[in-house]
Amino acid sequence: MKHFLEENNLGKEEILSVFKNAFEYKKNRALRPTQDLMGQSWGMLFYKNSTRTKVSFEVGIRELGGDPVLLDLSSTQIGRGESIEDTAKVLSRFLDGLIIRAHGHEIIKEFAQYAEIPVINALTDFLHPCQIYADCMTILEKTGSSLNPYNGLKGKKLAFFGDTSCNMANSWILAGALWDMDIWLSGPEEFKPSPEIETFCKNANLPIRWKYTQDCKEAAQNADILYTDVWVSMGYEKEENDRKEKMARYQVTQDLLNQAKENSFFMHCMPTHSGEEVTQEVLSSPRSILYDQAENRLHMQKAIMKQLSQNNIS
Numbered sequence: 001m002k003h004f005l006e007e008n009n010l011g012k013e014e015i016l017s018v019f020k021n022a023f024e025y026k027k028n029r030a031l032r033p034t035q036d037l038m039g040q041s042w043g044m045l046f047y048k049n050s051t052r053t054k055v056s057f058e059v060g061i062r063e064l065g066g067d068p069v070l071l072d073l074s075s076t077q078i079g080r081g082e083s084i085e086d087t088a089k090v091l092s093r094f095l096d097g098l099i100i101r102a103h104g105h106e107i108i109k110e111f112a113q114y115a116e117i118p119v120i121n122a123l124t125d126f127l128h129p130c131q132i133y134a135d136c137m138t139i140l141e142k143t144g145s146s147l148n149p150y151n152g153l154k155g156k157k158l159a160f161f162g163d164t165s166c167n168m169a170n171s172w173i174l175a176g177a178l179w180d181m182d183i184w185l186s187g188p189e190e191f192k193p194s195p196e197i198e199t200f201c202k203n204a205n206l207p208i209r210w211k212y213t214q215d216c217k218e219a220a221q222n223a224d225i226l227y228t229d230v231w232v233s234m235g236y237e238k239e240e241n242d243r244k245e246k247m248a249r250y251q252v253t254q255d256l257l258n259q260a261k262e263n264s265f266f267m268h269c270m271p272t273h274s275g276e277e278v279t280q281e282v283l284s285s286p287r288s289i290l291y292d293q294a295e296n297r298l299h300m301q302k303a304i305m306k307q308l309s310q311n312n313i314s
């Protein structure tokens, strides 16, 4: 059974096909609905809040001709302690695919272990692969050299600021390894890249090529993309004041953006906190492409679902 839990779960040919289809879906959106998931029902299980992921998956399933089934903890037996094994096995008898957002990465891994249908990671504390694929689509679209990630992303310098041990930073590390990008991570020592991502790369035979620095200007120098995420992710609210104080000097400002290439872009997976991880000036600048990133979630996830659905039929 093919799942999409981590960026490297697809092979090269599958990745090429996913990116090609995502661009096709975007170009031909007026032709919706397609037949790609016709007659299928896909579950969406969210342990955590979401706007972009939830809506883009729900709309995406409909646009592929399928039916989304929304699940949460409070209205199912999962919230009352039913085991993941039983839940995954039972849902596999009803559904054709399952999209899950959870805190622990081990939760979706356990679902994938027992599910007889494809499972897609819609964010865990460790990784956010759907976001990264959509972001890479956006970079290819904006930089215009190629729509093939292996050609168009190679050598691009992306600098990530703030909590460099978070799921987005981990996912950029994997993107850098897959597509030969030059990934720089800049944040406080306490939030430097976690040993888990290094172990993950080693176990997956992925090259370890990111650079970490506490000097945000060094990271931004000559970058193609500046990227940041919220300083206080879901689940870390108790540490809010401490995190804000420690990360303040990693705020993405116009001054920092000026260190990057003249034609560089600012990206953020959203939701944003204007005045915290990024200034309003940067958010409002023409170099900010976050709404394109958000839109591309829809097209990319449709392509991922199509790919998994095809894989599991053949």
Ligand code: CP
Pocket: 049, 050, 051, 052, 053, 054, 123, 131, 269, 270, 271
């Ligand atoms: N970027 C992202 O995953 O947004 P949501 O939390 O709103 O889904």
